[in-house]
Amino acid sequence: xxxxxxxxxxxxxxxxxxxxxxxxxxxxxxxxxxxxxxxxxxxxxxxxxxxxxxxxxxxxxxxxxxxxxxxxxxxxxxxxxxxxxxxxxxxxxxxxxxxxxxxxxxxxxxxxxxxxxxxxxxxxxxxxxxxxxxxxxxxxxxxxxxxxxxxxxxxxxxxxxxxxxxxxxxxxxxxxxxxxxx
Amino acid sequence: xxxxxxxxxxxxxxxxxxxxxxxxxxxxxxxxxxxxxxxxxxxxxxxxxxxxxxxxxxxxxxxxxxxxxxxxxxxxxxxxxxxxxxxxxxxxxxxxxxxxxxxxxxxxxxxxxxxxxxxxxxxxxxxxxxxxxxxxxxxxxxxxxxxxxxxxxxxxxxxxxxxxxxxxxxxxxxxxxxxxx
Numbered sequence: 209x210x211x212x213x214x215x216x217x218x219x220x221x222x223x224x225x226x227x228x229x230x231x232x233x234x235x236x237x238x239x240x241x242x243x244x245x246x247x248x249x250x251x252x253x254x255x256x257x258x259x260x261x262x263x264x265x266x267x268x269x270x271x272x273x274x275x276x277x278x279x280x281x282x283x284x285x286x287x288x289x290x291x292x293x294x295x296x297x298x299x300x301x302x303x304x305x306x307x308x309x310x311x312x313x314x315x316x317x318x319x320x321x322x323x324x325x326x327x328x329x330x331x332x333x334x335x336x337x338x339x340x341x342x343x344x345x346x347x348x349x350x351x352x353x354x355x356x357x358x359x360x361x362x363x364x365x366x367x368x369x370x371x372x373x374x375x376x377x378x379x380x381x382x383x384x385x386x387x388x389x390x
Numbered sequence: 391x392x393x394x395x396x397x398x399x400x401x402x403x404x405x406x407x408x409x410x411x412x413x414x415x416x417x418x419x420x421x422x423x424x425x426x427x428x429x430x431x432x433x434x435x436x437x438x439x440x441x442x443x444x445x446x447x448x449x450x451x452x453x454x455x456x457x458x459x460x461x462x463x464x465x466x467x468x469x470x471x472x473x474x475x476x477x478x479x480x481x482x483x484x485x486x487x488x489x490x491x492x493x494x495x496x497x498x499x500x501x502x503x504x505x506x507x508x509x510x511x512x513x514x515x516x517x518x519x520x521x522x523x524x525x526x527x528x529x530x531x532x533x534x535x536x537x538x539x540x541x542x543x544x545x546x547x548x549x550x551x552x553x554x555x556x557x558x559x560x561x562x563x564x565x566x567x568x569x570x571x
Contacts, residue, residue: 246434247507250500285500288425369427 228264229349229388232257232275236351236387239277243360244377252284254307261388263314263352265343268322273311275386280305297367304331320344324354330363339384349389357381393460394561402450403562406443406485410540413439414533434507437496441505444489451482463556474546477539484536491532495525 237257243250259275280301282293294301311326320343328337341354359378360366366376395403413436420432462471493511496503500517504510515521550558 245430245501247504248434248502248510292425372427375427375430 227266228262228270229390230260230262231349231389232259232261233349233387233389234258236385238385240383240385242381242383244379246375250285252282254279254282256281257386261311261386263343263350263388265320265345265350268314268316271311271314271324273309273324273326275309277307277309278305279307297370298365300331307331309337328358328363330358331365333363335362339382341384349387352386352388353384355381355383393557394565395460396453396457397565398453399450399457399459400562400564402446402453404564406446406450409439409443409446410485410536413443414537417533437492437503438506440489440492441503441511444486447482447485447489450485460561463550463554463558465554465556466558477543477546480539481536481543484532484539488529488532488536491525491529495522495529498522498525 234255234257237255239254239257241252241254243252254277256278257275258278259273261271261273261275263271263273278301279299280294282290282299284290284293293299296302299307308329309326310329311324313325315323317323317340321340322343323338323340325336325338327334335358337356337358339354339356341352344351344353358380360376360380361371361373361378365380370376394400416432416436416439420429420436423429423432462474466474493503494515497513497515498518499522502510502513547559547562550556551560
């Protein structure tokens, strides 16, 4: 009886449902990207994700997310390119230190598949993005994995002499892995 | 017996000579450049040229296997014939080993070689920084050995032509450029 009352209070105190996952685990989260350089496919990644998110598989439409990615810590897959990527022509980390994704709507695609529609802000430019993702529940919480394709030109990533898409392709594949714990 | 190499062998020889000099010079030059779009382009071109030279070296070996080179001048002493043979074997080994070391280095550094941006070569080794650095040193060392051997090869050809006047160079000189005999 007493325990039941406490659960009730907890649910009332937390506007998200009691089952919602809300704690972002930075160690278990990362954003990978795939790009082409003169026909060569290369992979890089961002780590150190922060932000707030809430997801309850029973009520996906109530999900919220605001994820921030520090761009200075970019790993391009090429040691020489990392410093360049943080510079003015690319991510301009000094002026725009974080990339941000804000979810506007999440809907179920059936099974453990969902789709998120939201806004991605990179280098001060905001564009709408949609990404299908898969949610895998486990004992601690769950893992979200999904992907979408963006055009670096839409965000002025790689300006000046780097604008040439025959050198570094315009299309960049983005694969995200996000861990939320209870 | 025809005192000259076949025109195919002569064409391949001079094509590869030009390709090796150009690719070697490009390698030295691009290495010093600051990170930039041009540097990335030159690295790709260098790799494409290296793969092409590897293919040409295989083609030359296949051609040579079926076509005996013209005889050396009868005046040439045995030790000199052996030295010439040894240098030629070493040149062929390096013409194959240098592109292979570059290809492996590229894989170890995490960059697949994609010939002309179209045909990907398999990565025989995975991304490994220590191995990449080792292969870079190997690629560099092999290239400087090649430079030394090419200098000896050119020096010997010039000596045969201008001092011994024994017609050795004429065997490989393109007819189109005014044959010697």
